[in-house]
Amino acid sequence: MNRYLNYLMGRKRVLVNENERVLALYKGEILGIFEPGEHLLPNRHDSLDIQRHNLNHPAVTSDYEKILFAKLPEVAEKHWMTFQTGADDVTIIERDGTVFRVLGPNQKLVVWQDSGPWAETRFDIANGSKVPAKWLLRLFREQKLDQVILLNVPNNQVGLLYIDGELVEQLQTGRHGFWRDGRSVDFKLADLQRNPIDVSGQEMLTKDRVTIRVNISADYCLIDVVKAVSTVSDFKDTIYRALQYAFRRDIGTMTLDQILEAKTSISSDTGEAIRKELAELGIEVSNIELKDVILPGEMREILNQVVAAEKEAQANVIRRREETNATRSLLNTAKVMAENPVMLRLKELEALEHIADKVQMLTVHNGTNGLMNDLVKLRAD
Incomplete structure:
Protein backbone atom coordinates (compact mmCIF):
# COMPACT_ATOMS: atom_id res chain seq x y z
CA MET A 1 0.00 0.00 0.00
CA ASN A 2 2.82 2.43 0.96
CA ARG A 3 4.68 1.57 -2.19
CA TYR A 4 1.64 2.34 -4.32
CA LEU A 5 1.03 5.58 -2.42
CA ASN A 6 4.61 6.69 -2.89
CA TYR A 7 4.34 5.91 -6.56
CA LEU A 8 1.25 8.08 -6.88
CA MET A 9 2.96 10.90 -4.99
CA GLY A 10 6.09 10.59 -7.12
CA ARG A 11 8.35 9.45 -4.32
CA LYS A 12 10.77 6.57 -3.75
CA ARG A 13 11.89 5.00 -0.50
CA VAL A 14 15.70 4.62 -0.40
CA LEU A 15 17.41 2.55 2.32
CA VAL A 16 21.06 3.40 3.16
CA ASN A 17 23.16 0.92 5.16
CA GLU A 18 25.70 1.86 7.84
CA ASN A 19 28.66 1.14 5.58
CA GLU A 20 27.21 3.16 2.70
CA ARG A 21 26.61 6.69 1.56
CA VAL A 22 24.24 7.56 -1.27
CA LEU A 23 24.65 10.39 -3.77
CA ALA A 24 21.20 11.18 -5.24
CA LEU A 25 20.28 13.10 -8.40
CA TYR A 26 16.76 14.12 -9.43
CA LYS A 27 16.13 15.10 -13.01
CA GLY A 28 19.91 15.33 -13.46
CA GLU A 29 20.48 17.69 -10.52
CA ILE A 30 22.26 16.74 -7.31
CA LEU A 31 19.94 16.41 -4.31
CA GLY A 32 22.73 15.69 -1.83
CA ILE A 33 24.50 12.90 0.04
CA PHE A 34 22.37 10.74 2.30
CA GLU A 35 23.55 8.96 5.43
CA PRO A 36 22.37 5.60 6.91
CA GLY A 37 18.62 5.29 7.32
CA GLU A 38 15.43 5.39 5.25
CA HIS A 39 14.84 8.35 2.96
CA LEU A 40 11.87 9.41 0.80
CA LEU A 41 13.17 11.01 -2.36
CA PRO A 42 11.31 12.49 -5.35
CA ASN A 43 10.97 10.12 -8.28
CA ARG A 44 8.39 11.39 -10.75
CA HIS A 45 8.66 9.59 -14.05
CA ASP A 46 11.56 7.54 -12.63
CA SER A 47 13.82 10.58 -12.71
CA LEU A 48 15.70 9.63 -9.53
CA ASP A 49 19.26 8.40 -9.93
CA ILE A 50 21.24 7.13 -6.93
CA GLN A 51 24.91 6.18 -6.57
CA ARG A 52 25.90 3.93 -3.68
CA HIS A 53 29.44 4.27 -2.25
CA ASN A 54 30.92 1.67 0.09
CA LEU A 55 32.99 3.23 2.88
CA ASN A 56 35.35 0.28 2.78
CA HIS A 57 36.66 1.95 -0.39
CA PRO A 58 37.45 5.39 1.02
CA ALA A 59 38.57 7.19 -2.13
CA VAL A 60 35.82 9.19 -3.80
CA THR A 61 35.45 8.22 -7.43
CA SER A 62 32.27 10.12 -8.31
CA ASP A 63 32.03 12.09 -11.55
CA TYR A 64 30.08 14.75 -9.61
CA GLU A 65 32.88 15.68 -7.22
CA LYS A 66 33.59 19.15 -8.61
CA ILE A 67 29.87 19.90 -9.12
CA LEU A 68 29.03 19.02 -5.52
CA TRP A 80 34.39 14.52 1.94
CA MET A 81 37.96 15.42 2.84
CA THR A 82 40.38 16.72 0.24
CA PHE A 83 44.15 16.28 0.24
CA GLN A 84 46.14 18.18 -2.34
CA THR A 85 49.87 18.78 -2.83
CA GLY A 86 51.77 21.60 -4.49
CA ALA A 87 54.72 21.49 -6.84
CA ASP A 88 57.18 21.10 -3.94
CA ASP A 89 55.10 18.94 -1.62
CA VAL A 90 54.76 15.25 -0.81
CA THR A 91 52.04 14.10 1.58
CA ILE A 92 51.65 10.83 3.47
CA ILE A 93 47.96 10.17 4.18
CA GLU A 94 47.13 7.87 7.07
CA ARG A 95 43.83 6.13 7.71
CA ASP A 96 43.26 4.91 11.24
CA GLY A 97 47.01 4.95 11.93
CA THR A 98 47.96 3.08 8.75
CA VAL A 99 49.48 4.61 5.63
CA PHE A 100 46.72 4.79 3.05
CA ARG A 101 48.42 6.62 0.21
CA VAL A 102 51.41 8.82 -0.62
CA LEU A 103 50.69 11.82 -2.83
CA GLY A 104 53.49 13.14 -5.01
CA PRO A 105 53.78 16.74 -6.23
CA ASN A 106 50.61 18.25 -7.76
CA GLN A 107 48.35 15.35 -6.85
CA LYS A 108 44.90 15.31 -5.28
CA LEU A 109 42.84 12.80 -3.32
CA VAL A 110 39.24 13.08 -2.05
CA VAL A 111 38.09 10.59 0.60
CA TRP A 112 34.96 9.94 2.65
CA GLN A 113 35.19 11.60 6.06
CA ASP A 114 33.37 8.79 7.82
CA SER A 115 35.81 6.13 6.55
CA GLY A 116 38.60 7.67 8.69
CA PRO A 117 39.94 8.93 11.02
CA VAL A 131 62.83 10.46 2.72
CA PRO A 132 63.41 10.58 6.52
CA ALA A 133 64.73 7.27 7.84
CA LYS A 134 61.80 6.49 10.15
CA TRP A 135 59.25 7.14 7.39
CA LEU A 136 61.25 5.15 4.87
CA LEU A 137 61.25 2.14 7.19
CA ARG A 138 57.51 2.48 7.72
CA LEU A 139 56.73 2.86 4.02
CA PHE A 140 58.94 -0.13 3.27
CA ARG A 141 57.15 -2.30 5.83
CA GLU A 142 53.70 -1.28 4.61
CA GLN A 143 54.72 -1.57 0.94
CA LYS A 144 53.75 2.01 0.06
CA LEU A 145 56.75 2.82 -2.10
CA ASP A 146 55.06 3.95 -5.31
CA GLN A 147 56.26 7.54 -4.72
CA VAL A 148 59.73 6.53 -3.45
CA ILE A 149 62.96 5.72 -5.29
CA LEU A 150 64.64 3.08 -3.15
CA LEU A 151 68.45 2.72 -3.19
CA ASN A 152 70.41 0.03 -1.32
CA VAL A 153 74.12 0.40 -0.56
CA PRO A 154 75.76 -2.96 0.38
CA ASN A 155 78.27 -3.38 3.16
CA ASN A 156 81.83 -2.08 2.53
CA GLN A 157 80.58 0.07 -0.33
CA VAL A 158 79.61 3.70 -0.80
CA GLY A 159 76.99 5.11 -3.15
CA LEU A 160 77.43 8.33 -5.10
CA LEU A 161 74.07 10.03 -5.55
CA TYR A 162 73.43 11.95 -8.76
CA ILE A 163 70.36 14.16 -9.17
CA ASP A 164 69.80 15.47 -12.69
CA GLY A 165 73.34 14.33 -13.50
CA GLU A 166 74.98 16.28 -10.65
CA LEU A 167 76.82 14.58 -7.80
CA VAL A 168 75.11 15.73 -4.59
CA GLU A 169 75.86 13.22 -1.84
CA GLN A 170 77.76 10.13 -0.72
CA LEU A 171 75.45 7.40 0.57
CA GLN A 172 76.76 5.14 3.32
CA THR A 173 75.89 1.48 3.83
CA GLY A 174 72.14 0.90 4.23
CA ARG A 175 68.74 1.69 2.68
CA HIS A 176 68.02 5.16 1.29
CA PHE A 187 73.67 6.47 -8.13
CA LYS A 188 76.94 4.58 -8.58
CA LEU A 189 78.38 2.03 -6.19
CA ALA A 190 82.07 2.06 -5.28
CA ASP A 191 83.78 -0.73 -3.34
CA LEU A 192 85.86 0.47 -0.37
CA GLN A 193 87.66 -2.86 0.11
CA ARG A 194 91.12 -3.66 -1.22
CA ASN A 195 90.73 -5.56 -4.49
CA PRO A 196 93.18 -7.40 -6.78
CA ILE A 197 93.74 -6.53 -10.42
CA ASP A 198 95.72 -8.61 -12.93
CA THR A 211 109.25 -10.54 -27.60
CA ILE A 212 108.17 -11.73 -24.17
CA ARG A 213 104.85 -12.07 -22.39
CA VAL A 214 104.47 -10.88 -18.81
CA ASN A 215 101.86 -11.22 -16.05
CA ILE A 216 101.47 -8.29 -13.66
CA SER A 217 99.44 -8.16 -10.44
CA ALA A 218 98.53 -5.43 -7.95
CA ASP A 219 96.04 -4.50 -5.23
CA TYR A 220 94.04 -1.27 -5.14
CA CYS A 221 91.56 0.58 -2.95
CA LEU A 222 89.78 3.93 -3.23
CA ILE A 223 90.98 6.56 -0.77
CA ASP A 224 89.00 9.41 -2.37
CA VAL A 225 85.86 7.93 -3.90
CA VAL A 226 84.53 11.17 -5.39
CA LYS A 227 87.81 11.98 -7.12
CA ALA A 228 88.30 8.41 -8.38
CA VAL A 229 84.81 8.19 -9.87
CA SER A 230 84.44 11.74 -11.19
CA THR A 231 87.95 12.24 -12.61
CA VAL A 232 87.93 9.20 -14.91
CA SER A 233 85.06 7.32 -16.48
CA ASP A 234 86.31 3.88 -15.37
CA PHE A 235 88.94 3.81 -12.64
CA LYS A 236 89.53 0.04 -13.02
CA ASP A 237 90.43 0.51 -16.68
CA THR A 238 92.70 3.40 -15.66
CA ILE A 239 94.59 1.19 -13.19
CA TYR A 240 94.91 -1.56 -15.80
CA ARG A 241 96.35 0.81 -18.40
CA ALA A 242 98.71 2.45 -15.91
CA LEU A 243 100.21 -0.95 -15.02
CA GLN A 244 100.42 -1.97 -18.65
CA TYR A 245 102.07 1.21 -19.96
CA ALA A 246 104.51 1.62 -17.06
CA PHE A 247 105.93 -1.89 -17.35
CA ARG A 248 105.99 -1.70 -21.15
CA ARG A 249 108.03 1.53 -20.93
CA ASP A 250 110.56 0.18 -18.41
CA ILE A 251 110.96 -3.27 -19.94
CA GLY A 252 111.59 -1.68 -23.34
CA THR A 253 114.80 -0.10 -21.98
CA MET A 254 116.26 -3.40 -20.71
CA THR A 255 117.71 -6.50 -22.32
CA LEU A 256 116.31 -9.95 -21.66
CA ASP A 257 119.20 -10.86 -19.34
CA GLN A 258 118.69 -7.67 -17.33
CA ILE A 259 114.98 -8.38 -16.99
CA LEU A 260 115.57 -11.93 -15.77
CA GLU A 261 118.27 -10.82 -13.32
CA ALA A 262 116.43 -7.74 -11.97
CA LYS A 263 112.82 -8.95 -11.93
CA THR A 264 112.23 -7.83 -8.34
CA SER A 265 113.83 -4.42 -8.75
CA ILE A 266 111.73 -3.75 -11.87
CA SER A 267 108.57 -4.23 -9.81
CA SER A 268 109.85 -1.91 -7.08
CA ASP A 269 110.97 0.96 -9.33
CA THR A 270 108.03 0.82 -11.72
CA GLY A 271 105.55 0.39 -8.87
CA GLU A 272 106.66 3.60 -7.19
CA ALA A 273 105.89 5.61 -10.33
CA ILE A 274 102.49 3.97 -10.70
CA ARG A 275 101.58 4.69 -7.08
CA LYS A 276 102.37 8.38 -7.43
CA GLU A 277 100.37 8.66 -10.66
CA LEU A 278 97.25 6.95 -9.31
CA ALA A 279 97.37 8.64 -5.89
CA GLU A 280 96.51 11.89 -7.69
CA LEU A 281 93.27 10.20 -8.80
CA GLY A 282 92.33 9.11 -5.27
CA ILE A 283 93.46 5.50 -5.81
CA GLU A 284 95.96 3.66 -3.61
CA VAL A 285 97.85 0.85 -5.35
CA SER A 286 100.05 -1.66 -3.52
CA ASN A 287 101.73 -5.06 -3.93
CA ILE A 288 102.71 -4.31 -7.53
CA GLU A 289 104.59 -7.33 -8.88
CA LEU A 290 105.98 -8.61 -12.16
CA LYS A 291 104.79 -12.15 -11.54
CA ASP A 292 105.85 -14.06 -14.65
CA VAL A 293 108.14 -13.54 -17.64
CA ILE A 294 107.14 -15.99 -20.37
CA LEU A 295 109.60 -16.57 -23.23
CA PRO A 296 108.78 -17.79 -26.76
CA GLY A 297 109.36 -21.51 -27.34
CA GLU A 298 112.58 -21.21 -29.39
CA MET A 299 114.04 -18.63 -27.01
CA ARG A 300 113.25 -20.86 -24.05
CA GLU A 301 115.16 -23.76 -25.69
CA ILE A 302 118.19 -21.54 -26.38
CA LEU A 303 118.15 -20.22 -22.84
CA ASN A 304 117.95 -23.77 -21.47
CA GLN A 305 120.98 -24.76 -23.55
CA VAL A 306 122.93 -21.74 -22.26
CA VAL A 307 122.05 -22.58 -18.67
CA ALA A 308 122.99 -26.24 -19.21
CA ALA A 309 126.37 -25.23 -20.69
CA GLU A 310 127.03 -22.87 -17.78
CA LYS A 311 126.19 -25.57 -15.25
CA GLU A 312 128.41 -28.10 -17.06
CA ALA A 313 131.30 -25.64 -17.02
CA GLN A 314 130.79 -25.04 -13.32
CA ALA A 315 130.74 -28.80 -12.71
CA ASN A 316 134.04 -29.24 -14.58
CA VAL A 317 135.64 -26.50 -12.50
CA ILE A 318 134.44 -28.15 -9.32
CA ARG A 319 135.78 -31.60 -10.46
CA ARG A 320 139.19 -30.16 -11.28
CA ARG A 321 139.35 -28.36 -7.99
CA GLU A 322 138.49 -31.51 -6.08
CA GLU A 323 141.05 -33.59 -8.03
CA THR A 324 143.70 -31.00 -7.25
CA ASN A 325 142.78 -31.06 -3.58
CA ALA A 326 142.92 -34.87 -3.55
CA THR A 327 146.35 -34.95 -5.21
CA ARG A 328 147.65 -32.32 -2.80
CA SER A 329 146.35 -34.41 0.09
CA LEU A 330 148.10 -37.57 -1.22
CA LEU A 331 151.34 -35.65 -1.62
CA ASN A 332 151.15 -34.37 1.93
CA THR A 333 150.47 -37.91 3.21
CA ALA A 334 153.45 -39.30 1.31
CA LYS A 335 155.72 -36.64 2.79
CA VAL A 336 154.56 -37.49 6.31
CA MET A 337 155.14 -41.24 5.77
CA ALA A 338 158.61 -40.66 4.29
CA GLU A 339 159.62 -38.69 7.33
CA ASN A 340 157.96 -40.99 9.90
CA PRO A 341 158.49 -44.83 9.54
CA VAL A 342 156.07 -45.56 12.38
CA MET A 343 153.29 -43.85 10.45
CA LEU A 344 154.15 -46.05 7.46
CA ARG A 345 153.89 -49.19 9.56
CA LEU A 346 150.48 -48.08 10.85
CA LYS A 347 149.25 -47.52 7.30
CA GLU A 348 150.54 -50.98 6.29
CA LEU A 349 148.69 -52.59 9.17
CA GLU A 350 145.56 -50.61 8.29
CA ALA A 351 145.78 -51.83 4.67
CA LEU A 352 146.28 -55.39 5.90
CA GLU A 353 143.19 -55.01 8.08
CA HIS A 354 141.08 -53.91 5.09
CA ILE A 355 142.36 -56.85 3.03
CA ALA A 356 141.59 -59.29 5.85
CA ASP A 357 138.00 -57.97 6.07
CA LYS A 358 137.42 -59.02 2.45
CA VAL A 359 139.01 -62.50 2.77
CA GLN A 360 137.01 -65.33 4.37
CA MET A 361 140.09 -67.39 5.39
CA LEU A 362 143.72 -66.21 5.86
CA THR A 363 146.50 -68.88 6.42
CA VAL A 364 149.77 -67.68 8.02
CA HIS A 365 152.62 -70.25 7.50
CA ASN A 366 155.54 -68.77 9.39
CA GLY A 367 153.70 -66.94 12.13
CA THR A 368 152.78 -63.35 12.66
CA ASN A 369 156.37 -62.48 13.50
CA GLY A 370 157.65 -63.89 10.23
CA LEU A 371 154.90 -62.07 8.30
CA MET A 372 155.95 -58.74 9.77
CA ASN A 373 159.63 -59.44 8.96
CA ASP A 374 158.70 -60.26 5.37
CA LEU A 375 156.77 -56.98 5.10
CA VAL A 376 159.79 -55.11 6.40
CA LYS A 377 162.02 -56.92 3.91
CA LEU A 378 159.73 -56.04 1.05
CA ARG A 379 159.94 -52.39 1.85
CA ALA A 380 163.75 -52.59 2.35
CA ASP A 381 164.14 -54.19 -1.08
Missing part, protein backbone atom coordinates in the same frame (compact mmCIF):
# COMPACT_ATOMS: atom_id res chain seq x y z
CA PHE A 69 31.81 21.26 -4.17
CA ALA A 70 30.56 24.06 -6.39
CA LYS A 71 26.79 23.77 -5.80
CA LEU A 72 26.60 22.29 -2.29
CA PRO A 73 29.95 23.11 -0.60
CA GLU A 74 28.57 22.54 2.92
CA VAL A 75 27.46 19.02 1.98
CA ALA A 76 30.74 18.24 0.25
CA GLU A 77 32.85 19.45 3.19
CA LYS A 78 30.70 17.49 5.64
CA HIS A 79 31.15 14.18 3.87
CA TRP A 118 42.40 10.63 8.69
CA ALA A 119 45.78 12.29 9.20
CA GLU A 120 48.40 13.72 6.90
CA THR A 121 52.13 14.43 7.11
CA ARG A 122 53.46 16.92 4.59
CA PHE A 123 57.08 17.15 3.36
CA ASP A 124 58.66 20.14 1.67
CA ILE A 125 60.96 18.78 -1.04
CA ALA A 126 62.14 22.12 -2.44
CA ASN A 127 65.40 21.85 -0.50
CA GLY A 128 65.87 18.09 -0.60
CA SER A 129 63.95 15.03 -1.63
CA LYS A 130 65.40 12.49 0.78
CA GLY A 177 64.84 6.63 -0.20
CA PHE A 178 64.07 9.70 -2.31
CA TRP A 179 60.71 11.15 -3.30
CA ARG A 180 59.70 10.94 -6.93
CA ASP A 181 59.55 14.63 -7.73
CA GLY A 182 60.18 14.54 -11.46
CA ARG A 183 63.96 14.81 -11.20
CA SER A 184 66.36 12.14 -12.45
CA VAL A 185 67.85 10.20 -9.53
CA ASP A 186 70.76 7.82 -10.11
CA VAL A 199 97.30 -7.72 -16.27
CA SER A 200 97.80 -11.10 -17.92
CA GLY A 201 99.60 -12.18 -21.07
CA GLN A 202 100.89 -8.76 -22.17
CA GLU A 203 103.34 -8.96 -25.06
CA MET A 204 106.33 -6.63 -24.72
CA LEU A 205 109.53 -6.04 -26.72
CA THR A 206 112.85 -5.88 -24.86
CA LYS A 207 115.80 -3.67 -25.77
CA ASP A 208 117.49 -6.58 -27.58
CA ARG A 209 114.26 -7.12 -29.58
CA VAL A 210 113.03 -10.26 -27.84
